[in-house]
Amino acid sequence: MSADPAIAPGAGGEESGDGRVLRARALRDARRNQLLQAARRVFAERGYLGASINAIQAEAGVSRATFYLYFDAKLACFAEVLAGFVERLRAAIAPVDIRAATPPREQLVSNLVRVLGILEEDADLTRMLLQQARGTDPEIDLALDDLDRGVLALIVGSLTTGRRLGLVRVDERDIGLHASFVLGALKEAASQTFLAAPGRGAPRDHEEIASALLDFTLRGVLRDPTQLGEPG
Amino acid sequence: MSADPAIAPGAGGEESGDGRVLRARALRDARRNQLLQAARRVFAERGYLGASINAIQAEAGVSRATFYLYFDAKLACFAEVLAGFVERLRAAIAPVDIRAATPPREQLVSNLVRVLGILEEDADLTRMLLQQARGTDPEIDLALDDLDRGVLALIVGSLTTGRRLGLVRVDERDIGLHASFVLGALKEAASQTFLAAPGRGAPRDHEEIASALLDFTLRGVLRDPTQLGEPG
Amino acid sequence: MSADPAIAPGAGGEESGDGRVLRARALRDARRNQLLQAARRVFAERGYLGASINAIQAEAGVSRATFYLYFDAKLACFAEVLAGFVERLRAAIAPVDIRAATPPREQLVSNLVRVLGILEEDADLTRMLLQQARGTDPEIDLALDDLDRGVLALIVGSLTTGRRLGLVRVDERDIGLHASFVLGALKEAASQTFLAAPGRGAPRDHEEIASALLDFTLRGVLRDPTQLGEPG
Amino acid sequence: MSADPAIAPGAGGEESGDGRVLRARALRDARRNQLLQAARRVFAERGYLGASINAIQAEAGVSRATFYLYFDAKLACFAEVLAGFVERLRAAIAPVDIRAATPPREQLVSNLVRVLGILEEDADLTRMLLQQARGTDPEIDLALDDLDRGVLALIVGSLTTGRRLGLVRVDERDIGLHASFVLGALKEAASQTFLAAPGRGAPRDHEEIASALLDFTLRGVLRDPTQLGEPG
DNA sequence: GATGAATGAGTGTTCATTCAT
DNA sequence: TATGAATGAACACTCATTCAT
Known part of the structure; x- marks a missing residue:
């Protein structure tokens, strides 16, 4: 032409x-x-x-x-929605590098802030994932379990490293349990902060939440742990 | 007649x-x-x-x-089932009496052990409560929120008391947040312990779990919190 | 009261x-x-x-x-419809008793008349069974195959008995084939008589059709079979 | 352009x-x-x-x-597929020429062998034709009726010729009925031979089947038709 | 009090067909 | 010519709920 x-x-x-x-x-x-x-x-x-x-x-x-x-089907669509969300979360979590210039604590806080950002951005989806997603289909459940397991593995890894460096006091056989505690604290913080009916306390900055969560995780709530009077 | x-x-x-x-x-x-x-x-x-x-x-x-x-309807039945479970949980939680003979820590552990017992007894229902119950109906959601709020209030009360006694270091405005952390740790521990696929670590005694959870809550995971290098 | x-x-x-x-x-x-x-x-x-x-x-x-x-399902309903029809057909076929007072030919004609009666009575269903029923579902196909097999077995039995009595000339290894011929003649007669567009020749009495079919089956169409000039 | x-x-x-x-x-x-x-x-x-x-x-x-x-549509495509098959079948059937060198019986056998060849070649299509094709659409049904009618007319013609030559004993008003019998025997033989589950008797050569079918058609199954004891 | 029967609304999914490009 | 995208209508089947008995 x-x-x-x-x-x-x-x-x-x-x-x-x-x-x-x-x-x-x-x-x-x-x-x-x-x-x-x-x-x-x-x-x-x-x-x-x-x-x-x-x-x-x-x-x-x-x-x-x-x-x-x-x-192909409803389930396939749901799986894709889920996979996208999981992928974003995974991408937000950077492995902590001890030899990096930024101190580990800051790296952890950054990770948490990124994760909280995503969770808030997709608050509705977050609510469903945290509260309703399981029990629908074995495949979906496995995907969610994988996500949990992945995060738990990260936490377990951190705790184990901390133990090796003499920083973490948790007994080795209790590490999995404590990892659950940490993950649960994160989940509930997200639930209460983004998902619950508003007006329950002042809305908090992600940085603040991340910092408080880390603080809680690392130090607990006591001023002077030596007073604890725990068994052993 | x-x-x-x-x-x-x-x-x-x-x-x-x-x-x-x-x-x-x-x-x-x-x-x-x-x-x-x-x-x-x-x-x-x-x-x-x-x-x-x-x-x-x-x-x-x-x-x-x-x-x-x-x-009257499916929803009413569900609400009743839920209410029964919630009621059992509420009944299991005894307010901590500082002036009692048993030390507060033991009272807390007893509460936790009772709660864990109920959760494990009705593991299926627990799973649904923790993972699927929300989003069904506003009324149901409110009931679940109430449960959460009740437990959170208990925890907030404990922390506040602890603060007044100079035991708890958490800033007043962060107490709600830390209460969430504690609740989340409990929930996740229950999820991982009773609900997850078996074989993930040795099954734990309720007493152990309760003790570890309390320990984690109070002391965090660090051996020496003074090393924390936190901001402030 | x-x-x-x-x-x-x-x-x-x-x-x-x-x-x-x-x-x-x-x-x-x-x-x-x-x-x-x-x-x-x-x-x-x-x-x-x-x-x-x-x-x-x-x-x-x-x-x-x-x-x-x-x-329970569409297929179950269809199977039941089918089973009812098959049952009626089976019930209509009485085994031929050589020692009975009525001569075998009359017994056979009676059977055929009864079968033709049922087929005509449920002409629509007959059409579907003869022309469309297969290929829908393995289970259905098996049921139809069973019906065919049952009838074929009856015919094979008759032919074998006839052979033993020296009445039937068909080679033993060809008996199955000839049984097919007989069944096919019956089916097509039913198709053409009840199911095809009307007006193709005078409508025939069931007795006539049965008699002609039996005649055809037994004697073929030749006046003098010795003229056949067949190979062997 | x-x-x-x-x-x-x-x-x-x-x-x-x-x-x-x-x-x-x-x-x-x-x-x-x-x-x-x-x-x-x-x-x-x-x-x-x-x-x-x-x-x-x-x-x-x-x-x-x-x-x-x-x-144009699904149905048009189906009609064309069917028409092609029907055309092949029609083409395979040569009118029997009494004056030809090859004896009529051989001509008939050749026709049958050709038809059986086509049916076996397209066994799947044959199955559908014989068992499922009707009831789809009036037009399709008419086409299939036409095929049947054409074949029946051929058989009727053969029988009438045979009658005129004094070879066929069938009463004139029964010729249509006997033509149906012949067609049915052919159809069922094809069904049982090509389409049924294998293993039901030895597979047969087309020539054998054709010969047996012709034999059956002409002579029936009796060794000595004079014993028949038919009415009249 | 208890129940078998009944149903309208809804489910996820597939279909033959049309149309802009 | 060829096609990917689109869709309304239909499919078999399930649901929570009502009602006469």
């Missing part, structure tokens, strides 16, 4: 073909994201079983069958 | 009447309990939405419509 | 109870039959896949979910 | 134009055939209602909408 040999029909055709393909892919990805966002909202609001495909497609503004163009 | 003096509401008649009423009430209560127990099992196993009235009445061994003789 | 000791409340209550139960059962059976008839009509008209539960319940005049009170 | 004489519809241009058209047609025909073959396989395997356009286009390796470039 043009006489310019530099953009001969062959090349031009190919380019236009690529352009079309690219545009099509972008459109497809956009729709997909549109559906994923809608699904995220609906799942977050009603839980897995309470969420209906109907509600998701309505929220996304597409027709019923369209949903199935992008997801 | 009859004027015949032979079956008049005389002594025997009255007794027989009361007896009938009493027996009827007892029967009714028995049926009700039978249904509640069945509902508890089914709700615990499948969650609120996953549980069907069908399954509940089948588990109870009564007919389908009978369910509605004892409960 | 009555003073007559002969119909004391106990006995009367029991009797009335039985009456109610019986009436309830009768009602239930009636509904069930009503649904079965409707299903038979719809399956016959549209085939298994073409028939929708919607159409069946509408034909039966009940609500959608009611269907599932009486049948 | 351009006035430039260099690419005017000159000799080369015309040839290239024809070539393009031809190539396009060839491509179109190829695609069409590709789709028809795929449709044949899918229809044969799952029946009309069980087959989905999705499955057909996937089997053909083309995109979903492409199907509709070559066929």
Whole structure:
């Protein structure tokens, strides 16, 4: 259609073909994201079983069958929503480097702040994950267990390292238990801070929460632990 | 209903009447309990939405419509199941009396041990409570929030008292946050201990868990908190 | 409520109870039959896949979910329809008794007449069974295969007996094949007679058809088989 | 499309134009055939209602909408598949020529052998034709009726000729019925031989089957038809 | 008090078909 | 020509709930 040999029909055709393909892919990805966002909202609001495909497609503004163009099934869509969230969380957690310039405590606080940021950003989804997600499907449960296990492993690793350096007092066989305590404290802090009905105390800065959590974890609540009078 | 003096509401008649009423009430209560127990099992196993009235009445061994003789609706039944569990938990928690003969730490451990006992006894229901119960209905959520709030208030009270006695170092405005940490540690410990797939570490004695949790709460994980290098 | 000791409340209550139960059962059976008839009509008209539960319940005049009170699933309902038909056919076929007063040929004709009667009575269902029923579900296919196998076994038995008596000329290894021929002739006769568009030749009496079929089976179409000039 | 004489519809241009058209047609025909073959396989395997356009286009390796470039609708495609099969069958049946060198019996056997060959070659399609094809659509049913009618007319013609030559004993008004018998025997033989579960008797040579079928048709199963004791 | 029967609304999912590109 | 995207209608099936008996 043009006489310019530099953009001969062959090349031009190919380019236009690529352009079309690219545009099509972008459109497809956009729709997909549109559906994923809608699904995220609906799942977050009603839980897995309470969420209906109907509600998701309505929220996304597409027709019923369209949903199935992008997801094989309800469960697959939920798994994807979940995976995205888990991925963001994983990415937010940087391994603590003892030899780095920033002191470990600051690195930990940074991690916590990033995690809290994500949790607050997706508060609805967080609520569902913390409170409703399990028991739906073995696959989903495994994914959630994996997430927990991953975080627990991180904490266990930190505690073990601390023990080796003589910093941590926890008996080796109690490390798993204490890791649970730490994880639970984090979860509940997130629940109470982002998810509960507002007005329960002043809203707190993520940095403050992270710092307090770390403080609590490391030192407990006593002023002078030697007074503890614990057995042994 | 009859004027015949032979079956008049005389002594025997009255007794027989009361007896009938009493027996009827007892029967009714028995049926009700039978249904509640069945509902508890089914709700615990499948969650609120996953549980069907069908399954509940089948588990109870009564007919389908009978369910509605004892409960207005599915939600009402669920609420009652939940309320029963919450009540048991509340009853297990005794307020700590500083002036009592038993030292406060022992009282706390006793509370925890009782709570852990209930949680383990009804592990399925505990799982649902901790992981799936919210988001079903505003009323249910409020009930669960109440439970949380009650426990948190207890913890806040303890911390405040500790602060007044100069034992607790936590800043006053951080007390709510730390209470969350404590509650979360308890919840997660319960989750990991009773609910997770078995084989993750040795099963622990409730006393051990309670003691460790209290220890963690009070002292944190550090051997020497003065090394903490915290800001301030 | 009555003073007559002969119909004391106990006995009367029991009797009335039985009456109610019986009436309830009768009602239930009636509904069930009503649904079965409707299903038979719809399956016959549209085939298994073409028939929708919607159409069946509408034909039966009940609500959608009611269907599932009486049948576990579509396939179960179809299987029952099928089983009923097969049962009627089986019942119509009496084993031929050589020592009976009625000559074997008459017994065979009677069997055929009875079978043709059933096939005509349920012409729609017959059409579906002969033309559409297979390929839907392995279980259904097996049931149909069983029916075929049963009839084929009957024919094979007859032919073998005939051979032993020196009446039948068919080589032993060809008996199965000839049994197929006989069954096919029967099926197609039924198809062409009851099921095809009308007006193709005069409608025939069942007795005539049965007689002709038997004649064809036994003697073939030749006037003088010795002219056949067959190989061997 | 351009006035430039260099690419005017000159000799080369015309040839290239024809070539393009031809190539396009060839491509179109190829695609069409590709789709028809795929449709044949899918229809044969799952029946009309069980087959989905999705499955057909996937089997053909083309995109979903492409199907509709070559066929107006699912039914049209099915009709075409069927028509092709019917056409092959028709082509396989040569009218018997009494004056030909090969004796009529051999001509008949040849016809049967050819038909059996086609049926076995497309066993899946045969199964569907014999067992599932009807009831889909009035048009389809008519086409299948036409096939049946055509074959029946051939058989009727043979029988009538035989009668005229004094070879066939069948009463004139029974000829249609006997033609049905013959067709049915053929169909069932095909069903039992090619389509049924294997292992039911030794697999038979087409020539043997054809011969046996002809034998059965002509002579029936009796050794001595004079013993028949038929009425009249 | 107890129940079998009944049902409207809803579930997740698949379908044949259309259309813009 | 070819196709990816889209969709309304339909599917089999389940649900919590009501009601006559």
